[in-house]
Amino acid sequence: MKGYRKYFGKKIVWFLITFLIAVLLNFILPRLMPGDPVAVITAKSAKGISDTSAVKQIYETYAKQFGIDKPMYVQFFTYIKNAFTGDFGLSFSQYPREVSNIISNAIWWTIGLQLPAIVVGWLLGNILGALAAYIRKGFDKVLMPVSLFVSSLPAFGLAVILLVVFAIKLNIAPISGGYGYDMIPNFSWNFIKSVVSHYQLPFWSIVAINIGGQAIGMRSMSIYELNADYVKYSRFLGIKDSKIVGYVFRNAMLPQVTGLALSLGTMVGGALVAEIIFSYPGLGTTMLQAITMSDYPLLSATTLIITLMVLFATFAIDIIYGFIDPRVKAAQFD
Incomplete structure (x- = not known):
């Protein structure tokens, strides 16, 4: 227990x-962005007002309301x-809405887009990678080139390809949005059907990108483990191959579990590309709008969420490793 x-x-x-360093940077960096968003809000509110003192008073009122009239440490x-x-x-850009x-x-x-897509891509990729390492032959010859090709595609490139092929050319999927622009969110069957149809392209673009990288990683780790000394020794002792393979893929999965945890931790930031290409109404698009509009209250909040998710995911995987990885267990008692 001491270890x-x-x-x-x-x-x-x-x-x-x-966490403390990340929070400090999360507060400071957005506020170093050029531009004065309060001046933009003031210009909208003071439209048609020619009195300079009145405009100045409006600016000071907004500055006090946003708290930027106080020193930085306060x-x-x-x-x-x-x-x-x-x-x-x-929010500066969507005033007077709260961040x-x-x-x-x-x-x-x-979350509804990224979480299922990451998990499905991770599962399919690892299954295909394990089969490619264990079966080899024709299966591996087909899988590896396809995986390499898909994983080398940038996320926006694959998203654009899917958009052009299925939405524009074949016209079997909506071009953009999370649901029909003429609809108001509700629990009706028509709205759910619209959400599902808009969901397909961004979902499968994320899944396809994840499958390639996971398959390559799992195949490499599985081949490494299959050629390890403990596998050769176990086979020499006459241990059943099915039991050996179970240990092999368990060890090969450890780096893949780390990748899954980090993917889940960064899924808010990773949503940016898919959401922009497909105009999906998620947090990635919200963060982009905050950057372009110098909306640092909104930007600070979104980046803080990403920071917390990454830190908690990394911390959780470190704790899990302490229990499931024999090498970590051994190091604790050195």
Whole structure:
């Protein structure tokens, strides 16, 4: 138990240090962006007003409302205090909407798209990679070139290909959006059918990209493990091949599990390409809008979510490794 406490203690300390640095950068970097978003809101509100003092008063009112009239360190502690309660302030680009309201509406679209696509792509890729390593022959000769080709395609490239082929040429899928533009979100059958039809292209573009990389990684690790000394020795002792293969693929899966955890952790940021190409109403598109509009309350909130997801995913996989990887277990007691 002492070895485990030492191992987990180090992980927790590094997690907290990384988290504090990430939060600090998450606050500072968006505020270094050029432009004055408050001036843009003021210009819209003061349209037609020629009185300079009145315009200045409007600007000061907005600056006070957003809290940017205070020193940077005061803004930082206010940001930390509010973040713990889920209050990220008002959005500059979608004023007077609250940032938390924008994110709560967008994040479920992203999770609903990314989570199933990543898991399906991971499962299919690892199954195909394991079969290619174990069966070899014609299966491997077909799978590897296809996997290499698909994994080498940039995410936006594959998305555009699917868009052109299935939406424009064959006209069997919608071009953009999360549902029909003439519809209001509700629980009717027509709305659900529209959501499912708009879901297909972005979903399969993410799945296809994940399959290629996972298949290549699993094939390489499986071949390495199949040629390891413990496999040769086990076969020499007469242990059944089915039992050996179980250990082989368990060991080969360890790096793949890490990849899955990191993919899940970064799925909000990874949604950006698919959402932009297909105009999908998720958090990736929201983050892009925040960048282009210098909306740093919204940008800080989205990047903070990504940071937390990556940190928790990395921390979780480190903890899981401590229990399932014999090499980590051995190192704990050195």
